[in-house]
Amino acid sequence: MKKIAIDQFSELVKVLAERGPLYAPVKGKEGVNFQAIKNPADVTLDFYNTVLSPKSVFFPQSEDMIRYRITHGATEAQPVPQESRPAVILGVRPCDVRSFEIMDRHFLGAGVIDPYWKSKRDNTTVIGFAFDVSAAADPADFYNTFGYGAADPEGSDVFMVRTDKALLLKSMTDRGKKLLDSLGFLQVAGAQDEKVFEETVKKGKAVRTRSAEINPQVIAKKLVSVFDNGEFWQKVTMACIACGACTYGCPTCYCFDISDEMLFKEGSRKRFWDACTFTDFTLEASGHNPRPRIFQRYRQKVCHKYSYHVDKYGCISCVGCGRCTRVCPVNIDIFSIVDEANKL
Amino acid sequence: MTAFKKIEDHLRKEAKNLLEGGKVTLVLAYARGFDEKHPVPCVVKAAADADHLVFNEYCTYNMARYLTRYPVGTKIAVAVKGADSRAVVQLIQEGKVRRDDLVILGIPATGMKNQKTGEVIDAKTTASTINPVLYDVLLGDEIHGVKAGSPYDVLAEFEGMDKDARWAFWKKEFERCIRCYACRKACPMCYCDPCFMDASRPRWADKSPTDDGTLMYHLTRFYHLAGRCIDCGECSRACPVDIPLHLFHKKVAKECEAMFGQAAGMNIEDKPAMANFKGEDSDQMLG
Numbered sequence: 001m002k003k004i005a006i007d008q009f010s011e012l013v014k015v016l017a018e019r020g021p022l023y024a025p026v027k028g029k030e031g032v033n034f035q036a037i038k039n040p041a042d043v044t045l046d047f048y049n050t051v052l053s054p055k056s057v058f059f060p061q062s063e064d065m066i067r068y069r070i071t072h073g074a075t076e077a078q079p080v081p082q083e084s085r086p087a088v089i090l091g092v093r094p095c096d097v098r099s100f101e102i103m104d105r106h107f108l109g110a111g112v113i114d115p116y117w118k119s120k121r122d123n124t125t126v127i128g129f130a131f132d133v134s135a136a137a138d139p140a141d142f143y144n145t146f147g148y149g150a151a152d153p154e155g156s157d158v159f160m161v162r163t164d165k166a167l168l169l170k171s172m173t174d175r176g177k178k179l180l181d182s183l184g185f186l187q188v189a190g191a192q193d194e195k196v197f198e199e200t201v202k203k204g205k206a207v208r209t210r211s212a213e214i215n216p217q218v219i220a221k222k223l224v225s226v227f228d229n230g231e232f233w234q235k236v237t238m239a240c241i242a243c244g245a246c247t248y249g250c251p252t253c254y255c256f257d258i259s260d261e262m263l264f265k266e267g268s269r270k271r272f273w274d275a276c277t278f279t280d281f282t283l284e285a286s287g288h289n290p291r292p293r294i295f296q297r298y299r300q301k302v303c304h305k306y307s308y309h310v311d312k313y314g315c316i317s318c319v320g321c322g323r324c325t326r327v328c329p330v331n332i333d334i335f336s337i338v339d340e341a342n343k344l
Numbered sequence: 345m346t347a348f349k350k351i352e353d354h355l356r357k358e359a360k361n362l363l364e365g366g367k368v369t370l371v372l373a374y375a376r377g378f379d380e381k382h383p384v385p386c387v388v389k390a391a392a393d394a395d396h397l398v399f400n401e402y403c404t405y406n407m408a409r410y411l412t413r414y415p416v417g418t419k420i421a422v423a424v425k426g427a428d429s430r431a432v433v434q435l436i437q438e439g440k441v442r443r444d445d446l447v448i449l450g451i452p453a454t455g456m457k458n459q460k461t462g463e464v465i466d467a468k469t470t471a472s473t474i475n476p477v478l479y480d481v482l483l484g485d486e487i488h489g490v491k492a493g494s495p496y497d498v499l500a501e502f503e504g505m506d507k508d509a510r511w512a513f514w515k516k517e518f519e520r521c522i523r524c525y526a527c528r529k530a531c532p533m534c535y536c537d538p539c540f541m542d543a544s545r546p547r548w549a550d551k552s553p554t555d556d557g558t559l560m561y562h563l564t565r566f567y568h569l570a571g572r573c574i575d576c577g578e579c580s581r582a583c584p585v586d587i588p589l590h591l592f593h594k595k596v597a598k599e600c601e602a603m604f605g606q607a608a609g610m611n612i613e614d615k616p617a618m619a620n621f622k623g624e625d626s627d628q629m630l631g
Contacts, residue, residue, distance in 0.1 A: 030520055030585035051584060052522070061522060062552045139379055210378075239385040241409070243526035245584045259551050272552040275524070280542045329526045329582030330405060331377040331384045331459075 001170045002186035003193055009167060013040040013090075015183065021087040023057045025050055034089065045129070045162065048138055049093050053251030053323060055103065057089050058120045061248070062272040065116070065258075070265045080268075082119035088179070090127040090160075094204070095143040095319040097128045097155040099251035105313040106254055116271075125179050127169075128156030133203040140322030142335045144211035148320065151204025161200045168197050209320065212339045219342055220310035223303050226344050230295070236337045237298040239330040244275030246324035246332070252305070252317045255281075276300050298332075306338055346453045347484055352399040354483040355423060358449055360394040362421050368447055372410050373423040374403040382459060385410065399423075399483075401457045404465065406576040408432045409532040411441050421447040423483070425456070429476035430574035430609030431532035437609070437616050438572075440535060450479025452487045458581065465577065467498065473575070477610055495575055496598045502591055514592070515555075518562060520585040523553045527589050528565060530582035533572045540564060566592045571600040571617030574609040603628060 004012055016022045017037045024043040026035040032047035034054050068077040100121070107117035130151035131137070137150065153159035157176030161168045168189055171177035180186060189197075226232060247253045257274040261267055274281060277297050283289045291297045309317035318334070325333045359371040375386035375396050385405045388394055407422050408431035414420060424432055429450060435441045452475040458465050466474075473495070475486045505513060525541070528534040540548050541561055548564075550557030566589075575597060579589040601607045603626040604617040614620075 028520065062554070139382075238387050241526070241529040241582075243529040243582070244524040245526045245582075248522050248524045249584060257551065261550050261552060261554070270552045278525070278542075279538070280544075325378065327584035329530050329578075329584075331382045333378045336378055 001168060001189040001194055001197060002180050002183070003166045003168050003189040004186050005166050006162070008185075009045070010040050010043070011185065012167075012183070013037065013043045015185075016088050016090065019088075020085040021083070023054070023087065023089040025091045034091075043090075045091065045167075048131075049096070049321065049323070051323075051327065052249050053099065053321065054089060054092050054096055055099065055251050055254075057087075057124065058100070058117055059103070059107075059254065059256075059273075062270055063116060064268040064270050066269040068262075068267055068269070070262075082115060084119065084123060087120070087124040088127060089124055091129045092126055092156070093131060093321070094128055094150065094152040094155075095141075095146075095148050095321045096251050097126060097152075098146070098148060098319045099321070100126065101155055102252050102313075102315060102317055102319070103254060105315065106317075109313065125157045125175050126155070127158045127160055127176075128153060128172075129160045130162070130200055130204060131207065132162075133200055133207055137207055137209040138322055138326070139210070140325040140333070141209040141320060142211060142322060143320035144209040145214055145320050145335070146316070146318070149201070149204040150207035151201045153201060161197050163193075163196055166193075168193050170197055209322075210335055212335070212342065214306075214316070214338065214342060216306075216310045216314075216316050219316070219338065220307040222342055222344070223307040226341055227299070227303065229344070232341070232344065233295040233299045236340065237295045237332065240277065240294050240298050240332055241330060242277045242279060242294045242297065243329065244273075244278055245327045245329060246334075247275035247277060247301070248273055249323040249327040251319060251321060251323070276304070302334060302337060302341070305334075346401070346455050346487070348400050348453075351451055351453070351484040352397070355399055355449065355451075356394050356397050358481055358483065359388055359397055359421065360391045362447055363388070363391040363394065368419040368421040370414075370418070371397075371421040371423075371449075372407045373397045373449070374399060374405065374407075399451065401453075401455055402459050404456050404459065404578075404581060406431055406530075406532050406578050408435060409530060409578070411435060411446075411532075412535045416442055417445060419445055419447075421449055423449045423451060424476055424479070425451045425453050426473035426476055427574055427576040428532075429478050430473065430607075431576060432609070433478050433612050434533060434572060434574055434609035434616070436612060437614060438619075443612070447481065448476070448479045450476030450482045452476065452482070452484055454487060454490055465581075467493065473610075478612060496594060499591065499594055499598065502595065514562075515559075517587045518555070518558050520587060521553070521558045521562070522585060523558060523561070524584060526582040526584060527579040527587075530578040531569070532576065532578070533569055533574065534565070536568075562589070562592075566596055569593055570596045571604065572608050573597050602626075 022037045023034050024037050025032045026042045027044045031051040033050045033052050064080045066077050068075055107114040133150050153172050157173045159170050171180050255274045256271045258271045260269050282291045305317040362368045371388045374383045376398050377384040381402050383403050406428040408428050436443050549560035573593040577590045606614050
C-alpha cells in the first residue's frame, strides 16, 4: 500500500493528467461532476457524490461513430478511431465502481462486444474512493440493499481512503499495482496505515443507507406478476413528468439512440443517451407507440432494471447510488416503488 | 409566517368533502415522499386517501402542470399557490382547461424552500404574487403586508451586462445542459404534443446534445413562452444541473408586460398577449 500527504494531492493529479486523460471530480455551479482534467487545481475531494454518474467516461453522452462527407454524389465515410491512450478515473464511490461491472455484462458479455465501451474500459484504471465513513449516508442512497458498504474496495483497481492528513492508496488489481508502482513519489504506507485502511473498510460496512430485502430472482418474477397491475403502476408513477433526468443521472442506464446529423456536406453518425421515459422512446415509424402512457414507460424502467436484466445478465441493474431520486424534479423514488412491488 | 399545518388540515378536509360530495373525481395536491423534506405531487381519488395529503414549505411543485393530462370534462380540484394559480388562469385563457371543470384550492404561502438547498425561493420566483389570483376555496388566510419586491428585481445583475456578456453568460450556462428536458416537462405551459424537439420530419434541432441544438431548444422554448410564462420557477428547480432558466423567462416576461400591458395569467378576462391584437399595441418590435 502507498500513501500521499493531502497537501501533495495536486502533485499526484498533475502527474496523472500529464500522462494521459484523467477524469476526476470537479466542482461546478451545479455541484461536483467528473470531468476531463486540464487544470490539476480543479480537482476536488470535498464532495458526497457527483450529481451525474461516472458512466460518461466510458459511455459519453454523445459519441461520433462514423464521420462522412458527401462529394459529387458519392459518400466518403470513415469510422472514428477509438481512444487508445491509457486513462485514469479518480474518485469513484464504491457503489458507482460496481456499476462498471454491471455495464460490462451488457456491453461486453451479451455476445456482441461494444468497441466503444471496450476501448475506454480496457484502457482506464479505476481509482475508487471511500465515502466518509464517520458521516451519515445521503437519505436517498440505498446501496446497502445490494450488500455494498461505504468503503468497499472491490471492483476498483486502486482504492483510496482519506485520513486526516493523507490519502491511502491500495492496489486491488494488477493494473492498479502497475499504476502505483509507476508513481515513484508516493510514500510506502506503514503497518499503522494498513490498520486504518482495514478499519475504514470495516466501518464502511456499518454506514447505514436505506435497505430492503430484495432478492434478484424473486423480484424479477414478482415484477412480471404485477406487470398488469395498472392501478399500482399508475399510482406510483403519477407524479412522473417523463423527463430523462433519472436516466441521465443513472450509472447503469445504457440505452442510446443513433442519428445521422449533418451540416452542409459533412456530418457524423452519432450515438447518444436516450431515456425510456421519453414520449418518443418507442415511437415507431408508422406513428404507433406501444408505450404511449407515462406509467407504461416508467414501468419499463423498473422492470428492465429489476427483472429483465436479472433474466438476461443475472443481476439487478442498479447500485443504489440514489442519484435518480436526487435529480428527479418530483422526487420519484425507485427504491420505494420496488420495495412496494416486492410486498404486493 | 405561513401556517403550513393549518393549510394542510384545511386541504385534507376540503379534499375529503369534495370527493365525498362527488363534486370532483380527483384532487391534485401534495403527499409525503421518501421523507418529509421531499414531498411528491399526488392525485387523490378516494375520500379515504385525503389524509395522505401534506403541505409544507417544500411543496414547491406547480400542480397546474398536471391539469392538461386529463380529458376536458374531468372534474378536478387543484391546490395552487400564488404563481401556480396564474398557470391555471393562463391555461383557461388558452382553452386547455375549462373553468367549470375546476375547483381551485388557493394557498397563500410565503417562505417556500428549495428542497436541495433549503434556501427560501420567494424572491426568485413568485415575488409579489403571494396570494392566488383566482380560487374557489382559500386554504388559510390571505397574506398582506409582506414586503415583496417586483418579480423582475432579480434581473438587475443580468440586465447590467452588455450584449457580449449576456451571450457569454448563456453559452456557459447551456454548456452544462444534458438535454433531459426536465424544464419543458415541469413547465405547466409546455403542453405541445409533439414538442418541436421531438419532431423528426423535419428535424428542427440536432437530437444529440450538440451546442447548437441545445441553444435552438432553449431559445425556442424561451420565445414560445413569451407572454405565457407565469413565473413559477419550476424550470430552474427541475433542472438537475441548476441552469437559471427562470432568468431568461423573466426577462421576456418583463419585455412583454412593458409592450402589451399585461402579465401572463393575472386576469381571467385577458386574452393571451400573443394571440390578441389591440390598436394600442407597441410597434417597437417592428423597429
